[in-house]
Amino acid sequence: MNNDTLALNANKVVAYLQKPATEFTKEDIISFIAHHDIRMVNFMYPGGDGKLKTLNFVITNEAYLRTILTCGERVDGSSLFDFIQASSSDLYVLPRFATAFVDPFAEIPTLSMLCSFFDKDGRPLESAPEHTLAKALDAMRATTGMDFHAMGELEYYVIKPSENVYPAIDQHGYHESMPYAKTNDFRARCMDYIAQCGGQIKYGHSEVGNFTHNGLTYEQNEIEFLPILCTQAADELLIAKWVIRNLAYREGLDVTFAPKITTGKAGSGLHIHMRLMKDGRSVMTNADGTLSNEARTAIAGLMDVAQAITAFGNKNPTSYFRLVPHQEAPTNVCWGDRNRSVLVRVPLGWTSGVDMSRAVNPLEHEEELDTTDKQTFEMRSPDGSADLYQLIAGLCVGCRHGFEMADALNVAAKTYVDVNIHNAENAAKLATLQELPDSCAASADSLEAKRSIFEAHGVFSPAMINGILSQLRAFNDRTLRHDIEGNQEKIAALVERFFHCG
Template identity: 70%
Template sequence: MNTNPYAMHANLVVRELGKPADAFTKADLVRFIMEHDIQMVNFLYPGGDGRLKTLNFVINDAAYLDTILSCGERVDGSSLFSFIQAGSSDLYVVPRFRTAFVDPFAEIPTLNLLCSYFDKDGRPLESSPEHTLEKAARAFTATTGMEFQAMGELEYYVIRPDETAYPAVDQRAYHESAPYAKSNDFRTRCMHLIAQTGGQIKYGHSEVGSFHQDGRLYEQNEIEFLPVRVQDAADQLTIAKWVIRNQAYREGLDVTFAPKITTGKAGSGLHIHMRMMKDGRNCMLDHGKISDDARRMIAGMMHLAPALTAFGNKNPTAYFRLVPHQEAPTNVCWGDRNRSVLVRVPLGWTADVDMCAKANPLEAGAGTLKFDTALKQTVEIRSSDGSADVYQLLAGICVACRHGFEMPDALNVAAQTYVDVNIHAQENARVLSRLSQLPDSCVASAECLLLQRRVFEAHGVFSPAMIEGIVQQLRAFDDATLRRDIEGRPDQIAQLVERFFHCG
């Protein structure tokens, strides 16, 4: 009988070592490398553009392997981040052992590890993406006594040569099955590979977007993850994008995470779900209802929502998605089950009904395990998209949720920004009329961040250099009136889309 509790784990390193990834040691990885004839090690680390960079090592001998795992290596920070000057650009990248996975694309057996950045004095780089998120998570726990957990909904389009067999209905591909959806097999292959890298996946499905353009078929897909520590959520989303792009390249397909690729068709978001955990209990609920602590979390996001776009909506096409009458938010409000609000409280398993027994009569009264369905309750922020820097975005959301606990009027803010789908539309209209709006451009987003920067810099989370760098990047787009200027000009919109097609 196999006594390894991780015998079914998709990540080969976890499965073979028989322990969770956060328990990996250097000795564990050395043993795995030797026993599995691993011949190369790759360091992966996010740059200022949000994409993973790669440094390859050939394993010459045991001493060299020990050196790179212990000391990391030097990199040129000025080529990775715009806020670092060439005169003082040397940084260290040091691997985080818990992120180890076998490279599913390498012909030569290779072990990949995500890295953290350190400065010349051996301290974590204050402005690095992953350290900013680490600081945000620590500050949240110090303030609230709870652990902040998150998961992402990763939306993207798969583009392939057009075909006429079993055509899908334009913009009606939600959860569509094959053969009407042509990209389902590609998505499941990507999910399998993401799981091998350690990604904790909830499910995948075809999304609403499907259309034909210029002899090509565009199909929208989504992969949703399970809630984990917010630091791990960022790692998993970043690796998942890397996997999807690599697999698409291998299969001769194209993919894009761009927020908008043509007018009148569904854009792709990066919705983030979150919950607060303490002693194994989900603190989002209180006797089956959204708790006051969850309302404080939501209030913080309501207050800082305009500035959060600086992390989650990083190029001009993002603001072509955030327009009225779409399933993307424009008003700063929240509600239950409402997909047009900024923060949505999804349908929860709060009815205390055994639906499994109702669907499967043989299970009724058979001592069926009673699941703690309260663990499944999250809230979801819907403004961000694939242009986001995932680490900055999750750090910003974490700061906003912590800020809600520091706001003396948080519960009142939550009450004032709530939109009830069950009340009369006219009454909701009165609520909407007093709500603030999300920015409509990168330039406007930069100004919002400047107005609220002190909250993000509090507790030493976002460094002033990172805030200044983000503001400069956003202002450089000079898009204050762009959305209005090129409305109804498809050629100019197409040029903009092409420029940012491979964002994030």
């Protein structure tokens, strides 16, 4: 990373220190605080509900600052996680300096950092979300010699009073500009703040979903990120959701990441794109631009554990009202490179070798393009109810599992589809494919059947798996989707219950 790149970085800590966040030290943090009149420090960490928690410190002297940066602080784990008993609940939270950012919302100048959890013996908490993801990455590296990169497509609805001017066409909001899309400026401000907090954004746009109901306008938006190391990808998604909610609250708007908020309208997903890297280079494609055997092997692993992945990425009953046919959401375990009804999609790559920029800008000199790093594959089942760390850890495990399967390439071949599987003429192909779970209860069954794969290499602790199974089964929703189908009143009550999930 050169100095010009660092100077333009939206994160004020990076721009000041002139070094990438991964190289931040304790002395760097102290120097930034001293030179920017930072008066408070926030420790932030996800609880068992997936939402960010905050611990505030007022900085009065350097000795105290050094103490909290070195020793962290003690917290009550039983109030954060269901799997921790009150009789032995002390945990420690230690800040990760690489996550430092200036809080864009704080009235008092504040530096915030994400934290990791440790137990009473000073060991990483085995069932902590961020530690589970770190273990998944370690196992991937040890097994394959490859790094696992990820990035999210964060979809959400913004709700505001209807203006009754320049009305958008119902369910036709994709990439709409103002004034037909009313919340584009809000999304732009969110993107700016997320970047200040360290998020690496690819782009933002309005999405398909838009409608009016009871005098309110609902507009769907998406912010998509760049692929980065999976541990960092989970951090930035967690911060992004926090930013979007905070800014909405301050501007008198409401925001929901809920997977489904009404029938017949687009639901919100959280598609996760992945790529495999070795020695700093992508191994996703062959020299001719075709998908590599490494990529196919990883996809095969995802096919084998796909039903269980819903236990991490689809955390409440409304998730399964989104996973229905003809809604651009997957229902079957398959993959492909064109249609959007597949579970794992390989988006169109930049493989033509043509300098398209020169074609539209004739004054430019022709360039030799290396676009290999742009190729990813995406898992389309998750939604905003997901536990971000569990989900990305589960995807990392699934991809690693492919390399431990003797028949991975055969599985990849059998589950590949290049047609719309819901068309009548493709019924025979559809019959060969497994279906995704249709409830939290069914998702729990799928996880229990595959738990040994997720517990292998010590990635997911048995306590975490048991906790997830208990949470999912507590919804008692095995037949819920069928039971309340067409009952708008009951569906609305369910949506309201989980409106601010994740």
